[in-house]
Amino acid sequence: MKAYTFLVIALLMVALVPMVLAEEAGTGGGVSVGVGNPNDAPVVCTDHTARSWYPNDQTIYTARAYGNFFVNRYGDQVCEVSERGNYVFAGETLTYYVLVQDLDGADDIQDVILQKDGVGIGACAPIDYSINRDKFNCNKLDWNEDEDTMQLYKCKMVVRSGSGWNNAVSDINVKATDRGTPALSGTSAWTDRLVMNPALQVSLNGGISFGTVEPGETAMSNSVYLKNVGSNGVVMDMYIASDDYFTDPNRPDAICGDANGIPYYKFSYYATKGSLNSGANNNQDNGLGVPTGEIKSGIEIMGGAEGDNPYQCVSNPDEYTTLPSHSGEIWDMCRIINHRHDGSLLVQGQSMSLTFQLDVPEPCEGSFSEREFHFVGRVV
Numbered sequence: 001m002k003a004y005t006f007l008v009i010a011l012l013m014v015a016l017v018p019m020v021l022a023e024e025a026g027t028g029g030g031v032s033v034g035v036g037n038p039n040d041a042p043v044v045c046t047d048h049t050a051r052s053w054y055p056n057d058q059t060i061y062t063a064r065a066y067g068n069f070f071v072n073r074y075g076d077q078v079c080e081v082s083e084r085g086n087y088v089f090a091g092e093t094l095t096y097y098v099l100v101q102d103l104d105g106a107d108d109i110q111d112v113i114l115q116k117d118g119v120g121i122g123a124c125a126p127i128d129y130s131i132n133r134d135k136f137n138c139n140k141l142d143w144n145e146d147e148d149t150m151q152l153y154k155c156k157m158v159v160r161s162g163s164g165w166n167n168a169v170s171d172i173n174v175k176a177t178d179r180g181t182p183a184l185s186g187t188s189a190w191t192d193r194l195v196m197n198p199a200l201q202v203s204l205n206g207g208i209s210f211g212t213v214e215p216g217e218t219a220m221s222n223s224v225y226l227k228n229v230g231s232n233g234v235v236m237d238m239y240i241a242s243d244d245y246f247t248d249p250n251r252p253d254a255i256c257g258d259a260n261g262i263p264y265y266k267f268s269y270y271a272t273k274g275s276l277n278s279g280a281n282n283n284q285d286n287g288l289g290v291p292t293g294e295i296k297s298g299i300e301i302m303g304g305a306e307g308d309n310p311y312q313c314v315s316n317p318d319e320y321t322t323l324p325s326h327s328g329e330i331w332d333m334c335r336i337i338n339h340r341h342d343g344s345l346l347v348q349g350q351s352m353s354l355t356f357q358l359d360v361p362e363p364c365e366g367s368f369s370e371r372e373f374h375f376v377g378r379v380v
Contacts, residue, residue: 040103041184042176044112045138047097048190052078056091056159061330062237062380066341074127074154083345083380085233087195090161098124098153098188099136100176106151110179114155115187116170124155124174159196166197167231198232202377208356215364221356226336226375228346236377238344238352239333241326242267243371250367257361262368266359268320271336273344273352278337279319285341313338320357326374333376345380 052072055063063069067081076095088094102108112124136152155174159165172192177185206224213219228236245261248254256262271278313334315321324334336352337343346352356373 039178039180039184042100042102042109042178042186044174044176044186044188045099045101046174046188046190047099047137049137050074050097051192052076052095053084053088054079054093054095056089059089059092059379062378065237066380076154081380083235083342085195085235086193087198087232087234088159089197089379090159090165092159094157094159094172094192094194096155096157096172096174096192097136098155098174098176099138099150100153100186101146101150102176102178103149104178104180106149108178108180109151110177110183112151112153112155112174112176114157115173115175116164120175122155122157124153127152127154161197167199168196169232170194170196195232198230198234200230200234200236200377200379201228202236202238202375203227203229204375205351208373210356210358213358213360215360215362217360219358219360221358223353223355225351225353226346227351228348228377230348230377233348235345235347235380237380238336238346239330239376239378240269240323240336240354241333241374241376242323243374244325245371246368247370248366248368249370254366254368256364256366256368261371262358262361262364264323264325266361267323267373268316268357268359269323269336269354270320270357271352271354273337273346273350276337276340276343277319278321278343279315280339281313281315281321281334281337282339283313283335284339285343318357323373330376330378333374346377 050072054077055067063079063081066083067079069077069079072078074097096114098112100106100109100112112126113120114122114124153174157172164170170193172194173190174188175185176187177183204224204226206222208221208224210219210221226238228234228238230236242264244264245259247261252260254260269278313321313324321334324332326333335344336354344352
C-alpha cells in the first residue's frame, strides 16, 4: 500500500519538471513590442462666445427693424435680435468656431464636421489659428496650449427644408475624427438646440360684422381676436390692411357714396394687447416701413416701395386708426400697435383684440360683404 502511494507521487513530480536532454530542446513564448506614441482621440472646444446668426431673404426685414448688425472678432457679419427665440428658417445661417486639439499633432486631424442629432450635415473649414488664437475663448480648464497640436475651424450651417428639417427640434454639435487606425473621434460637450422651420399660423377668432347701419352714421363692429398660433415660441409682428372696396355680391347696382362699394378709408380700427392699445398710434416705432412725407387723407393714400410709404398709420382724435389699402406688400400695411417697439409683437398663444368703425357714406344701400380685411404676421 505504501509503495503504490509513493509511485503516484513520483509520477506527478516527473510530470511537473521539464525534461532536459543531451541534444537540447526548448519552447518559445510570443513577444509584442510597440514603438511610437499611442493614438490619442481629438478633443473639441467650442468658442461659446462667438456663435452667430444671420437672416435669410425673408427675415432680413424684421432683422433690420429689430436687430443689431455688426462684424464679430473673426471678421464675420452677425445679427442679434433680442426678441427672437431659438427658432431658425431655411436659408438662415449659423456659424460656430471650434478649436480641435490632437496630441498626435494637428496633422493627425482628419475631419471636423457639424452634426445634427448625431448625423453629419457638413464639413468645417480650417482657419489660421496663429492669427486668431488670441480671439478664441476656450473654457476647458485642462487645455494644453500647444500650437502644433491645435487647429481652429469655422463651422457654418445653412438651415435646410424638407424631411428632418421642418418643424423639428434638433441638437447641433461638432465632431472631430483623426487619421489613426482605428480612427478615433471626439465631440464637443457644447450642443446648440434649435427649432427648425417651425409651423406658422395666425387665426382670427370671430367674424367682423357691423349689422344694419344707417347712411351717414358711424357704426361700430363686434370685437375679434387675432392670435399667433404658430408653434415653438415664434414671435410675430402683426399688420393690418383692407381691400380697396367692399361690394354687394348680389346687387351690381348697389351704391355707397359716389361708387359701387365702401372704400377702405371709411374703415378704422382700435386694438388692445394687455396694457397696450393702438389709441396712441403715432408711427414712431413703425416696424418694417419707414414712412415719409405728410399725413395723407383717404383718397390720396398711395402705395410705394419699402421705406417710401407716404401714409402714416396715425390714430385719429377718437383713437381709431384708418385702415390702409392692401397692396400685398408689408410696408403698405399698418403695424397694428405702432407706437411701441414691442407693441405689435405676439408670442405663440398670445392674442390682441380688434374693434372696427365704419363711417357709412351717403347715400348707401346694399349688403357689402365681398372683400376682406387682411392680417399678416411676419416672423421676428
